Amino acid sequence: MKELKLMKGNEAFAEAAIRAGADGYFGYPITPQSEVMEYLMAEKTHERTGMITLQAESEVAAINMVYGGASCGKKVLTSSSSPGISLKQEGISYIAGSELPCVILNVVRGGPGLGTIQPSQSDYFQATKGGGHGDYRMIVLAPSSVQEMADFAGLGFELAFKYRNPVMVLSDGAIGQMMEKVELDAQKPRLTEEEIIKNTPWATTGKTKDRERNIITSLDLESSKMERHNILLQEKYAKIEEAEVRYEKIGCEDADYAFIAFGTSARICQKAIELAAEQGIKVGLMRPITLFPFPKKAVAQMTEKVKGILVVEMNAGQMIEDVQLATQGRVKVEHFGRMGGIIPSPIEVVEALKQKIIGG
DSSP states (O other): OOEEEEEEHHHHHHHHHHHTTOOEEEEOOOTTSHHHHHHHHHTTHHHHTSOEEEEOSSHHHHHHHHHHHHHTTOOEEEEEOHHHHHHTHHHHHHHHHTTOOEEEEEEEBOOSTTOOSSBOOTTHHHHHTTSSSSSOOOEEEOOOSHHHHHHHHHHHHHHHHHHTOEEEEEEEHHHHHOEEEEEEOOOOOOOOHHHHHHHOTTSOOOOBTTBOOOOOOSOOOOHHHHHHHHHHHHHHHHHHHHHOOOEEEESOTTOSEEEEOOHHHHHHHHHHHHHHHHTTOOEEEEEESEEESOOHHHHHHHTTTOSEEEEEESSSSSHHHHHHHHHTTSSEEEEEEOOTTOOOOHHHHHHHIIIIIIOO
16 A cells, blocks of 8 residues: 655665665765654664665775675665766676676756765766666666655666666755655565575576575686677667667647756746746757666657757756757757756746747
């Protein structure tokens, strides 16, 4: 039975992870995501479901604990904010290379460097292009509400295990800290050891009379074998691009122009649509929910209807590159963004549309 609560985004994600049957959380505090671990600690997850919640000695240690837990077929997750995610990149690459499932939450703050604790979307490249070494990809989900923070915890585990791949939930400091009502799923039981052995034949659950031991590694010193492994990974990513694209369209049916935005920026654009309508400007919104796989086909189809697209992001211009690749110059595409933790206002977005697209 579902339950309705008023929660912060970070808290909703943590509670949803418990209810999704998570086995372990390994993290390290950093603003503005620290409430994730604080909530899990306060909930005494081990008493509640048997779930382990552990503050590691560092972000590097935390992601390697996730690597170990995922190797055993467990539902494991971590969370951090931008500089902390940077420290986890080597481990994320190992996890992707070893084809292991896990969920990683990034509550993005302004950068570069230590930057600010205010919200930003400047980690788009890091999340979608593979922030660590090697030719790997993560599935990237971009919530724009507290409800989606909760929903994407469960969906993240589902996709991670379906494709044996890390899933990143790319949030930001505004969504992580804001409070909204959220509908939470009923508690799912954690899998038993027997169920893990049955459902994850690849996991390291030990050698028995019915099962050979598995060795989890991303290392292969023979180049031809490593290339073959890479080819199989690329085939998997292609399947993900075909099957897992998610997006939302708002007011695009008869729009002359379009905003493309994700997360907090998409929320701002919804108000900007109303303000533009008051000035006689018909504009719609395309909100990518999966940043990888990016909704390339849906964006390309928009060029058949609209005269121009304004990409709104809280960064210097990152997702715009994927939009430009999808539109292939068929319509004008411009970027509007604020940086360093500043959230643009709907009025600024409408003015940018008028200046850069309509009047440009």
